[in-house]
Amino acid sequence: MTLMHKHTLKTAQLIAAGVAAMLALSGCSAGGSIQPEAGAKQVKGGTVSYGHQQEPACVFGGWIEQAYLSYQVLDNLVSLDDNHTIVPWLAETWQASDDQLTWTFTLKEGVSFTDGTPVNAEAIAYNFDYWAAGGNSTAAVWLGGYYESAEALDELTVQVNLAKPYPLFAENLTQAYFGIQSKQALETRTEEENCASPIGSGAFTVGEWNRGENIELLRNDDYTSPPANARHDGAAYVEKVDWKFISDATTRVSALRAGEADAIYDVPAIEWAGIGEQGYDQLKYVTPGRPQQISFNTARGIFTDENLRKAFVYSLDRESIVDTIGKGVIPYEGNGAVSRTTPGYSEKAADAYSFDLEKANQLLDAAGWTERDDDGYRVKDGKRLDVLFPYSGGTIINADGASILQGVQQQAKAAGFNVDLIPIPPSAAASGKYSGVDGYDISVGYWTSVNAGIQYINWRQNLPESPNNWNSAFYNDPQLEDIIVRANSAADLDEQNALYAEAQEYIADRALSVGLYDRLSTLAVNPHLKDVWQESAQGGPVFHDAYFVE
Amino acid sequence: MTRTLSSRPADAATAARRPILSPRVRRIVEKLVAAAVVLWGAATAAFLAQIALPGDRATTILNVRSGQTQLRTPEELASINAEYGLQNPILVQYLDYVGGLLRGDLGVSYQQHRPVWGIISEQVGATLTLTAVTLVLAWVLMIFWVTLTAGRGTKIRALGSGVDTVTAGLPPYWLGILLLLVFALGLGWFPVIGGTGVDGIVLPALTLAIPLAGFMGQATRTEFERSLTAPFIITARMRGMSDLNIRLRHVLRHAILPAVTLSGWAIGATISGAVIVESLFTRPGIGSVLITAVDSQDLPVVTGVVVLVAATYVVANLLVDLAYTVIDPRMRNS
Numbered sequence: 001m002t003l004m005h006k007h008t009l010k011t012a013q014l015i016a017a018g019v020a021a022m023l024a025l026s027g028c029s030a031g032g033s034i035q036p037e038a039g040a041k042q043v044k045g046g047t048v049s050y051g052h053q054q055e056p057a058c059v060f061g062g063w064i065e066q067a068y069l070s071y072q073v074l075d076n077l078v079s080l081d082d083n084h085t086i087v088p089w090l091a092e093t094w095q096a097s098d099d100q101l102t103w104t105f106t107l108k109e110g111v112s113f114t115d116g117t118p119v120n121a122e123a124i125a126y127n128f129d130y131w132a133a134g135g136n137s138t139a140a141v142w143l144g145g146y147y148e149s150a151e152a153l154d155e156l157t158v159q160v161n162l163a164k165p166y167p168l169f170a171e172n173l174t175q176a177y178f179g180i181q182s183k184q185a186l187e188t189r190t191e192e193e194n195c196a197s198p199i200g201s202g203a204f205t206v207g208e209w210n211r212g213e214n215i216e217l218l219r220n221d222d223y224t225s226p227p228a229n230a231r232h233d234g235a236a237y238v239e240k241v242d243w244k245f246i247s248d249a250t251t252r253v254s255a256l257r258a259g260e261a262d263a264i265y266d267v268p269a270i271e272w273a274g275i276g277e278q279g280y281d282q283l284k285y286v287t288p289g290r291p292q293q294i295s296f297n298t299a300r301g302i303f304t305d306e307n308l309r310k311a312f313v314y315s316l317d318r319e320s321i322v323d324t325i326g327k328g329v330i331p332y333e334g335n336g337a338v339s340r341t342t343p344g345y346s347e348k349a350a351d352a353y354s355f356d357l358e359k360a361n362q363l364l365d366a367a368g369w370t371e372r373d374d375d376g377y378r379v380k381d382g383k384r385l386d387v388l389f390p391y392s393g394g395t396i397i398n399a400d401g402a403s404i405l406q407g408v409q410q411q412a413k414a415a416g417f418n419v420d421l422i423p424i425p426p427s428a429a430a431s432g433k434y435s436g437v438d439g440y441d442i443s444v445g446y447w448t449s450v451n452a453g454i455q456y457i458n459w460r461q462n463l464p465e466s467p468n469n470w471n472s473a474f475y476n477d478p479q480l481e482d483i484i485v486r487a488n489s490a491a492d493l494d495e496q497n498a499l500y501a502e503a504q505e506y507i508a509d510r511a512l513s514v515g516l517y518d519r520l521s522t523l524a525v526n527p528h529l530k531d532v533w534q535e536s537a538q539g540g541p542v543f544h545d546a547y548f549v550e
Numbered sequence: 551m552t553r554t555l556s557s558r559p560a561d562a563a564t565a566a567r568r569p570i571l572s573p574r575v576r577r578i579v580e581k582l583v584a585a586a587v588v589l590w591g592a593a594t595a596a597f598l599a600q601i602a603l604p605g606d607r608a609t610t611i612l613n614v615r616s617g618q619t620q621l622r623t624p625e626e627l628a629s630i631n632a633e634y635g636l637q638n639p640i641l642v643q644y645l646d647y648v649g650g651l652l653r654g655d656l657g658v659s660y661q662q663h664r665p666v667w668g669i670i671s672e673q674v675g676a677t678l679t680l681t682a683v684t685l686v687l688a689w690v691l692m693i694f695w696v697t698l699t700a701g702r703g704t705k706i707r708a709l710g711s712g713v714d715t716v717t718a719g720l721p722p723y724w725l726g727i728l729l730l731l732v733f734a735l736g737l738g739w740f741p742v743i744g745g746t747g748v749d750g751i752v753l754p755a756l757t758l759a760i761p762l763a764g765f766m767g768q769a770t771r772t773e774f775e776r777s778l779t780a781p782f783i784i785t786a787r788m789r790g791m792s793d794l795n796i797r798l799r800h801v802l803r804h805a806i807l808p809a810v811t812l813s814g815w816a817i818g819a820t821i822s823g824a825v826i827v828e829s830l831f832t833r834p835g836i837g838s839v840l841i842t843a844v845d846s847q848d849l850p851v852v853t854g855v856v857v858l859v860a861a862t863y864v865v866a867n868l869l870v871d872l873a874y875t876v877i878d879p880r881m882r883n884s
Contacts, residue, residue: 431605
């Protein structure tokens with residue numbers, strides 16, 4: 001008995017000591033300044049450890065996550081600078097004919113792809129046909145309805161023929177979907193090779209891709225063709241970019257804080273202020289184009305009624321939801337057609353609706369939705385005011401975005417809407433199950449673009465002879481399409497912007513789509529790494545100019 | 551001669567009673583047939599589940615490639631349907647698929663454009679390593695904790711089984727975040743981004759091993775405490791054996807059979823279920839491959855991984871059967 005007792009005591013002490021040690025250890029934390037000393041000097045070479053969120057299946061493709069990656073490897077014909085001016089990249093000069101139907105690009109001399117073949121007019125023309133044929137699905141959408149053919153006039157001059165005038169044509173080519181690849185590589189390599197390591201003339205080449213972990217970008221030592229808005233000529237300063245895929249936001253931020261990542265993408269709103277106070281450099285880019293917006297199904301269901309659409313919008317205090325969740329990092333966006341950083345943005349369209357519960361209730365009463373059930377939802381002829389609202393979580397809508405949508409659901413309830421908010425997995429979202437006219441009452445999503453021409457994609461009519469499944473409101477209106485087409489073709493910039501604004505107001509007046517928040521591309525960078533910047537077409541990170549200081 | 555003759559009838563009688571195959575061979579053949587049936591069933595179930603998913607597969611492939619979610623026109627879908635034979639009747643697609651499996655051809659990924667074998671073989675090493683380390687850690691933790699606390703005074707016993715219950719129920723994501731913040735970010739003992747390095751495996755494996763240890767501990771503890779009071783233990787004590795020795799050499803052997811069974815299950819579960827840990831610690835592995843493939847309806851990859859996991863279950867259960875006979879010799883003849 002004595003023996004047993006002694007034993008128990010010993011064991012108890014052991015356990016207590018273990019618990020105490022655990023507690024003591026967890027109390028420790030990392031500290032110290034992360035700032036480089038004043039007068040720290042640039043060091044040569046080095047590897048940038050960059051933590052990105054999503055891993056695409058291929059480097060090049062029509063998804064923004066692919067654009068961010070392919071931008072490092074491929075050069076475009078032209079680039080967009082901070083002032084939204086088109087500047088030379090592979091093309092030194094470009095010109096549209098007077099009728100805007102013929103575009104001529106003159107290439108830089110002596111540029112080669114990393115497989116040794118020349119960047120010449122023939123290769124450029126080949127790339128245009130390749131995109132239009134679906135080689136890049138998003139590029140194909142932009143070219144659709146406008147692009148006819150491309151031909152090499154001589155070694156360095158390429159001519160592109162359009163079906164309709166399109167003054168913004170060159171501007172659209174600044175998006176990484178239009179990255180130029182080696183013709184030889186496209187013709188002779190396997191699909192698998194061109195997927196995993198496309199051959200361009202860019203600042204980096206694709207090294208090893210450890211799926212699920214990282215992709216190595218190796219410096220192209222012979223790089224001669226940075227865009228005119230790059231901060232230096234010639235090859236990149238760093239030898240390598242270790243582009244890691246860190247899907248979990250906590251891990252990403254922890255990796256930055258632990259010094260394992262020099263830069264990370266998509267900082268959660270809740271961490272933004274803290275990261276800044278700790279001395280990390282922060283970069284924020286509001287993507288132009290379609291913002292995170294909701295569009296109503298105008299072809300089927302309750303929202304075919306304009307007044308019900310308006311009632312729904314009036315029931316929402318969108319600004320307060322976004323400010324609460326976004327903590328001042330995510331900007332509120334009232335405009336449903338284009339975001340605030342898009343040229344031709346209409347403030348009037350953005351301010352068309354503000355929170356007015358009384359008005360929402362009046363509109364609903366007037367529409368006959370007068371009764372309420374025990375849960376407070378409105379009922380008419382025994383039918384509840386249900387709103388089917390699926391969203392694609394994790395890909396199109398991130399965690400902050402999902403919280404904002406929950407706020408929408410809560411607020412609409414006060415007016416009597418029963419919003420059925422359904423997070424759908426990527427496969428269901430992509431399968432088209434929730435995309436047809438029966439798939440939703442409200443759809444949510446963004447589409448980045450460098451100009452308000454995105455409205456042509458989102459609002460062109462969906463007709464049997466010219467289908468347009470990107471019209472997510474199912475709103476076929478020749479008048480709206482006409483305004484947008486005239487805007488696209490307007491030669492004078494002011495006239496163009498006025499027409500684009502008119503289209504935005506047309507959309508707002510009818511409550512076809514309203515904005516929620518602007519889609520962001522954010523970076524946090526360790527101050528030992530200088531001159532990382534975000535390109536202006538889509539907000540992707542640029543590492544060509546980046547260098548370490550010590 | 552006479553001797554030989556006289557012995558013959560006896561031999562013949564034995565031969566007549568003996569089946570064509572020896573019991574041992576027969577058992578192996580039976581196991582192999584059962585394994586093949588399990589694999590075929592898993593492959594078929596995975597195929598049918600993919601076919602039954604809502605929406606159109608060609609649309610999914612195209613939308614995933616472009617990060618979009620809308621419907622597609624027949625013209626857009628034509629090339630994809632033709633490339634992967636998606637316009638064929640389901641039966642034809644199924645036979646193509648099973649035929650491929652029989653030839654050892656798992657097909658080509660819709661999204662990565664490369665053979666599924668390549669994708670799996672590239673990722674399986676990391677997963678198997680994680681599984682093995684998890685299992686070892688779980689066993690070490692479990693044996694340590696059970697031996698330390700089982701059959702002691704009331705308070706320690708309560709603490710022991712209390713900790714088992716709590717750890718068994720810990721959500722891996724929460725536990726992983728906690729370990730990451732304390733041991734990687736706070737103390738800097740391990741890297742935040744695990745990767746495939748040796749020091750990178752500790753936290754991911756612990757995240758999986760702690761709940762597993764609790765789970766196995768619950769199963770082991772009851773048996774352990776029952777054995778402690780068994781007559782042969784009292785005999786051993788009377789022989790003057792130390793308490794620790796008795797616990798480790800005699801009691802444990804009796805008590806661990808349930809945990810061995812659970813380990814067989816855990817091997818399979820870790821391979822397919824490690825995805826949370828893989829994503830948290832940025833480890834490559836079959837789990838994340840499976841999730842990505844399911845998200846993009848990349849059927850060849852999904853079915854390939856399912857067949858692999860099924861094969862692992864089969865092998866793990868064979869190993870468990872084998873382990874039984876080693877641990878408890880009485881089972882050899884049963």
